[in-house]
Amino acid sequence: KAGVTQTPRYLIKTRGQQVTLSCSPISGHRSVSWYQQTPGQGLQFLFEYFSETQRNKGNFPGRFSGRQFSNSRSEMNVSTLELGDSALYLCASSLVGGTNEKLFFGSGTQLSVL
Amino acid sequence: AQKITQTQPGMFVQEKEAVTLDCTYDTSDPSYGLFWYKQPSSGEMIFLIYQGSYDQQNATEGRYSLNFQKARKSANLVISASQLGDSAMYFCAMREASSGNQFYFGTGTSLTVIP
Numbered sequence: 001k002a003g004v005t006q007t008p009r010y011l012i013k014t015r016g017q018q019v020t021l022s023c024s025p026i027s028g029h030r031s032v033s034w035y036q037q038t039p040g041q042g043l044q045f046l047f048e049y050f051s052e053t054q055r056n057k058g059n060f061p062g063r064f065s066g067r068q069f070s071n072s073r074s075e076m077n078v079s080t081l082e083l084g085d086s087a088l089y090l091c092a093s094s095l096v097g098g099t100n101e102k103l104f105f106g107s108g109t110q111l112s113v114l
Numbered sequence: 115a116q117k118i119t120q121t122q123p124g125m126f127v128q129e130k131e132a133v134t135l136d137c138t139y140d141t142s143d144p145s146y147g148l149f150w151y152k153q154p155s156s157g158e159m160i161f162l163i164y165q166g167s168y169d170q171q172n173a174t175e176g177r178y179s180l181n182f183q184k185a186r187k188s189a190n191l192v193i194s195a196s197q198l199g200d201s202a203m204y205f206c207a208m209r210e211a212s213s214g215n216q217f218y219f220g221t222g223t224s225l226t227v228i229p
Contacts, residue, residue, distance in 0.1 A: 031215060043205065043219035056214035088157055097215035100147050100166050105159035 002027065006091050006106035014114050018079040021109045025072050025093030031055075032074040033103065034066060037088040046089075049074055050097055078111075086113045115140050118206050120220035127196045128228050134181070135191040135223045137206035145211035148189040150180065153203040153222070162204075165189055196227045 005024040013019050025032050034046040045058035049068035066076040072093075078085055088110050092103035119138045127133040139148065150162040165173045165180045173180045181190040193200055206220040 033215060033217070035217075035219075042221050043217075045216045045218075048215045050215075056216055058216065090157075090159065092159070092217075094215075099145060099209055099211045100164065102149060102161045102164055103159075103217060104161070105151075107156065107158045110157070 004091055004093050004104050004106035006089075006109050008109060009107065010110050010112075012112045012114065013081050015081055015083060017081050018077065019081060019111060021076045021078075021089055021091075021111075023074045023076070023091030023093075023106060025074070025091075026104055029093035029095055029104070030072050031094045031097035031101075032068055032072060033092045033094075033097075034074070034076050035090045035092065036060075037090060037108070038086075043090070046076065048097065055097070081113045083113050085111065087111060116220075117141065117218035118208055118220035120206055120223050122223045123221070124224045124226070126226050126228055127193075127200075129198060130195055132192060132194045133196055133225065135193070135204050135206075135225065137189045137191065137220060139187050139189060139206075139208050141187075141208065141210055143210040143212045147209045148180070148182070149207045149209070149217070150178070150189075150191045151205045151207060152200075153205060155202070159205070163191065193225075198227050198229060201225060201227045 033048040048056040068074045088108045090108045092105045094101040146167045148165045152160045163175045163178045179192045203222045207217045
């Protein structure tokens with residue numbers, strides 16, 4: 001069974017640009033979550049999607065958005081990039097997102113904003 | 115208040131020795147799950163072990179065990195017989211039933227295994 005796949009692996013953008021990150025969950029997993037990891041703030045929850053609906057959202061500005069498609073693949077978009085958006089963005093999937101379910105993570109997209 | 119606290123930024127252990135990584139948590143939800151993940155330099159988060167709040171026994175997965183002390187709200191990870199490949203960042207995380215599917219992560223502990 002293939003794991004969680006994130007593309008691209010690395011991205012370099014300049015301030016003011018926008019970026020779209022992609023995530024393909026494990027086959028059969030319907031819950032997809034996104035996390036931002038920085039040295040200063042650690043791992044922070046962005047949002048979670050289930051059956052094409054955003055079910056939960058973290059404390060991030062509206063520049064951060066996402067969506068999920070009918071095949072459970074998910075995209076995350078960041079508009080008007082700021083230097084502080086430089087981070088490792090991790091996507092994770094689970095079956096339905098139950099309390100006892102572990103998350104399966106992708107290798108992440110390393111975003112650098114110049 | 116921090117949901118997950120990991121007080122050891124860095125730890126060193128001799129190869130083949132055991133090591134304990136500390137984790138305390140804060141929640142008023144009676145239903146929650148505690149998780150430990152390993153993050154090597156490659157970046158991918160690797161699941162190690164899970165403990166449910168209603169589980170009576172401490173979880174074990176191979177060389178990993180979780181020392182769950184519910185009253186003290188601690189969930190320490192014990193790695194037995196450390197190997198060089200265990201060198202990585204280790205994160206403790208919690209998911210509460212009342213908080214949807216959000217994971218709260220600690221700041222992590224960097225473990226270095228010395229030959």
